[in-house]
Amino acid sequence: IVRMTDLDLAGKRVLIREDLNVPIDDGRITSEQRILAAIPTLKLALEKGAAVMVTSHLGRPKEGQWSQADSLAPVAARLSELLGIEVPLVKDWVDGVEVAPGQLVLLENCRMNVGEGKDDEALAKKYAALCDVFVMDAFGTAHRAQASTHGAIRYAKTAAGGPLLMAELDALAQALDNPARPLLAIVAGSKVSTKLELLSSLVSKVDQLIVGGGIANTFIAAMGHNVGKSLVENDLIDTAKKIMADAQARGADIPVPTDVVVAPAFAADAPATVKAVDAVGADDMILDIGPDTAARYAQMIAQAGTVVWNGPVGVFEFDAFGKGTEALARAIAASKAFSIAGGGDTLAAVDKYGIAGQVGYISTGGGAFLEFLEGKELPAVAVLKQRAG
């Protein structure tokens, strides 16, 4: 992949695709991790003397319509503050943008453009015509084949990978291609069904696979234990058994909790009780791993060479059921292993326990992070590679 860092951008018109799809509540940005992650790329383009245009999507607006709720206006304001220069938001931009070297403009939500979602060729060519160099830096959207992520790369005079995209790909390669062993993955969250491909793919790579949350309940049921009223996918119990058998055949370990935290209801104030995994009653809901299990997993993390973390192991939004996730977060922070964390809930846990500075790499990707871990080629990355020959 041609890297933006290697290009001379002085006096060039540079269009940078970022993923500035941040949560906005009532005009207020509630998590700005993606904006912060894009700043070094934008600063570098300005330092190199480019005339900088930045495009991103926000949410999933209807094409052909402008809507206040999906406007990037709050993001433009925040970029102005962070960059210390005025960042105008350009509303109609597909047919031409005025920008001079040393300036940076933010282009309104690209998903408002007709043809963006279906990777329309004519639209992609218009994007390409706006610039001398198109920079793909939106790792979080690299799994989407859309006009601003995939099409523009095809038609741009010069197409390059931005520093953020390249850092994400480099970190993922470090974790998966030739990892320091043991390679331990934590795959947690509510449902096996949404992470089935991930589990199936990782089980052939990792040395240890810790499952958590509702996913673990299905594995606990597969071991023949009663899970009471817990979230469980009965139709995937056989699949869980097969994943465990595959792991065993490779000599990989899928540890299952020996103790769990249960409650009679899914609520912040529900009374939490620690029980042995074989003592879960008919009215119990499993909402976290127990302290013995957390200590055992923390020990494994301490001895790992590489840790890949996706998903909280308990209902960490409720403090009474967050101790397992907190214990693993602290173990990752303390571990010498190269660690990589990604996914919305995971980043919320990283924030809640204040360990961002101690994680080796924090991915800005949600779906893109998962698809990469599943072993899929991201369309935007594939076309960057093609263009590089």
Ligand code: 3PG
């Ligand atoms: C994300 O938040 O995962 C990315 O910005 C992609 O958004 P999308 O799922 O709407 O394509």
